[in-house]
Amino acid sequence: MLARDQEALVAHLHLRDYDLVGYSLGARTAVRMLVRGARPGKLVLGGMGDRGLMEAGARAAMFEDAIRHGDAAKDPRAGRRVQAMMAAGGLKAEAMLGVLASFATTSADEIAAIDVPTLVVAGQRDNDNGSADTLAGMMADGRAVRVPGDHLSAVMEPALAEAVVGFLEA
Numbered sequence: 001m002l003a004r005d006q007e008a009l010v011a012h013l014h015l016r017d018y019d020l021v022g023y024s025l026g027a028r029t030a031v032r033m034l035v036r037g038a039r040p041g042k043l044v045l046g047g048m049g050d051r052g053l054m055e056a057g058a059r060a061a062m063f064e065d066a067i068r069h070g071d072a073a074k075d076p077r078a079g080r081r082v083q084a085m086m087a088a089g090g091l092k093a094e095a096m097l098g099v100l101a102s103f104a105t106t107s108a109d110e111i112a113a114i115d116v117p118t119l120v121v122a123g124q125r126d127n128d129n130g131s132a133d134t135l136a137g138m139m140a141d142g143r144a145v146r147v148p149g150d151h152l153s154a155v156m157e158p159a160l161a162e163a164v165v166g167f168l169e170a
Contacts, residue, residue, distance in 0.1 A: 001102040003032035010038070019168055023047045023155055024129070028056065028103070035110045043118040044164050047151050050138065052129025053111060056103040059129065064100050067093050081152070111138045118142040119167040123154030 006029060010018065020038065022030035023046035030043060031053055052059055065073045066082035073079030086096065118139050122132035128151040136142035147159035154160055 002029040002099070003036055003038075006030075006033055007036065007038060017041060020044070021046070021164060021168075024151070025099075028053060028106075031106055031111070031114070032104060034114050034116070035106060040116060042168055043114070043116050044167060045118065045120045045132075045135070046160065046164070047122055047126060047129065047154065048120065048135060049122065049127065049130030049132045050111075050134040051131075053106040053135065054108065055130075056105045060100040060103045064097060067096050067100075108138060111135070112140065114142075115140040117167075119163065120144045121147060121154075121160055121163050123147055123149035123151060123157070123160075125150040126154055 002025070018040050019042040020030045020033065020040035021044040022028070027045035027048035030045060031048075034040075034043065062075065062078060063082060066075070066079040067086070070079045070083045073082075085091070086093070118136065118141060120132045120136040120139075120142055121144070122129075124146045126132070126149065132146065133144045136144035145163045147154050147157050147163060149155075149157050149160075
């Protein structure tokens with residue numbers, strides 16, 4: 001669903017020469033776009049690893065538990081974080097659950113078929129979605145970079161932006 005939305009935006013803007021950058025859910029969406037035929041010049045996957053793509057259901061289940069149960073979730077810390085992010089963004093539980101229901105797994109063969117230059121960038125303490133290094137190694141032209149932080153804090157690190165910009169400009 002999210003990949004189709006992004007494909008529609010690319011078509012609407014008549015983009016022919018573009019790069020694709022996504023973090024976490026955005027990275028999962030970007031990969032699904034490539035599986036469906038998108039052909040960006042370069043691809044950046046932030047906060048993503050092998051398990052996040054190949055075992056999307058486990059990650060979705062954790063988020064569903066956090067959305068539905070908050071402090072009473074299996075991981076209360078995650079429940080509090082998710083509830084706080086939803087409140088800050090004015091997000092409705094029903095809408096978030098709909099997004100989770102749209103998660104699709106990506107096979108190792110589909111990942112291996114991604115042949116555009118790809119940067120997989122994640123925090124040094126970010127293994128929430130599996131291994132960024134393993135994911136990059138599965139791709140024909142992938143490389144991994146680690147920056148300071150975990151899944152939530154790495155996105156605020158200047159080193160992440162520097163890695164992305166440096167990759168896209170090269």
